[in-house]
């Protein structure tokens with residue numbers, strides 16, 4: 001089973017991603033594609049150094065031409081900086097709830113704009129070097145969930161034939177819900193019927209949570225993995241039980257002191273920017289001392 005460490009802005013730097021044992025995939029925090037296309041210094045923030053897992057760069061855009069320019073530039077930048085040339089793929093963000101993103105037609109504003117979203121995915125797929133995935137919510141708001149906008153989008157995604165299209169991550173909430181709201185896995189049974197690899201995300205803290213979510217789903221074969229965010233902030237070893245049980249690994253859980261030590265060592269290898277160090281200190285109990 002695929003085990004994805006969620007994209008977390010100003011947190012999932014290389015050191016944090018490398019700290020998480022057992023993961024198969026990790027993501028940078030969200031980047032504005034325009035920023036990466038227009039500003040050379042933005043590329044200093046890309047930290048896809050050698051890793052055990054597949055690394056994804058997560059981007060937000062609403063422009064097809066920008067996607068093509070970005071993919072060409074990504075290839076050039078990585079060839080010029082071989083240390084960072086470990087990018088498995090690019091993920092299009094349709095999930096960030098920030099009003100600033102939504103008001104410029106990016107992120108979850110795209111969920112209902114099926115034609116535009118498919119055009120963006122096809123533009124990202126117009127190359128053969130990187131895989132492409134998408135992370136979406138159930139809709140921009142409750143109304144869109146009731147209108148089943150996610151199904152209109154999945155209907156079109158299912159038609160993509162390009163083998164470089166990898167998977168859809170679904171964050172099982174709409175974009176106006178607060179982070180403490182209950183997750184809504186009601187649609188999962190129907191979603192699992194699509195011939196699309198699906199990674200489920202939201203409120204999964206343990207193997208028991210995962211089993212509770214998928215127990216009633218008969219056809220599980222398209223659910224290829226899970227994505228975890230906040231539980232990894234509490235304990236970066238939250239993937240270990242999954243990895244040992246589902247992927248037949250024999251990883252050992254570390255205590256939180258050891259995790260902190262390991263993180264500090266990783267920070268010496270590739271120092272994260274201060275904004276990451278500050279946010280990790282703020283959000284992760286184990287990094288307080």
Ligand SMILES: Cc1cc2nc3c(=O)[nH]c(=O)nc-3n(C[C@H](O)[C@H](O)[C@H](O)COP(=O)(O)O)c2cc1C
Pocket residue numbers: 006007008009011028029030058093095096135171201202203204227228229230231
């Ligand atoms: C501090 C923080 C930053 C986040 N930044 C991003 C981001 O940059 N891109 C994204 O797609 N999701 C972002 N998310 C959402 C997570 O990727 C994930 O979808 C969400 O936390 C639900 O998963 P969980 O219940 O396992 O935490 C962020 C979440 C947190 C807590």
